[in-house]
Amino acid sequence: MAYLCFMLSKKTKYGLKALSVLAKHDRDNPVTTLTISDSEHISYKFLESILISLRKAGYLGSKKGKGGGYYLLQSPEKIPLTDIMRLLEGPIALLPCVSLNYYEACDDCQSEETCSIHRLMIKVRDSTLEIFRNHTVADLK
Amino acid sequence: MAYLCFMLSKKTKYGLKALSVLAKHDRDNPVTTLTISDSEHISYKFLESILISLRKAGYLGSKKGKGGGYYLLQSPEKIPLTDIMRLLEGPIALLPCVSLNYYEACDDCQSEETCSIHRLMIKVRDSTLEIFRNHTVADLK
DNA sequence: TGCAAAACCTATTAAACCGATAGGTTATTA
């Protein structure tokens, strides 16, 4: 059986795991992509692309060459998981019409007030959001 | 932009909407697929397959021929949304390894105790689960 | 100065899945 929707992508999963590794090292001791891909059993090339997007978004610094690698630019307690989730996964919501950061109207709905599932999905969004908002990269261990 | 994962499938969305329509009618006045597909702006053929799976799972009864259609087999207050979600969407969890009904171990994880994101995902699952458990088809309106 | 390490970049792929469509058959009612 397959579980596509409603599930975390491997991209996000691997990204969170990588961040938890990086949170255990300071910026003077960068961690290489290979180190993380080995210890977390993640495809090297796939992880590479994830770390690059985390760097481009401003969460990671990098150092090339021998002794190089990636490191957190802020202390892990200062990085809420909402930010990471939104970057890697996208909206924290079960429907685009209840997403705060990636809102999109539904094709099939006339209005959101009369939609039979809108309010329920807002409840789910809020409860999930509260968890991610109250946890940071430092909680990944 | 596209939002695949972490999102409800249209199948589930349409299924919930259809149930909310059926909840407004008693079993002596079945509602046709066409009526629902028109009022909810859902593809007829797609909705058809959804209603059939709801019937096969024991939630709906059906009546063929003129005056026929679908109707709820129980009163809407007695159908918790957890059941519907699991049928149409699958696991109520962000990872198979934290799913209660569709559990699957991760390939990359050594153990769930040491997994850096396992506990967090359990929290999300529990909060989502609580909402769906405390709501029924009768709440869809 | 040259070699190795490691980040960085672009492109491509195979498989899977979603959402929808097509074209029927069967059962029921009037």
Next chain:
DNA sequence: TAATAACCTATCGGTTTAATAGGTTTTGCA
């Protein structure tokens, strides 16, 4: 007997995911 509506099987195009391939650039060090 004709219309209605559920029911069934199969297929399809498009999109996305996750991974792979094959490079270039920068840095440290012997």
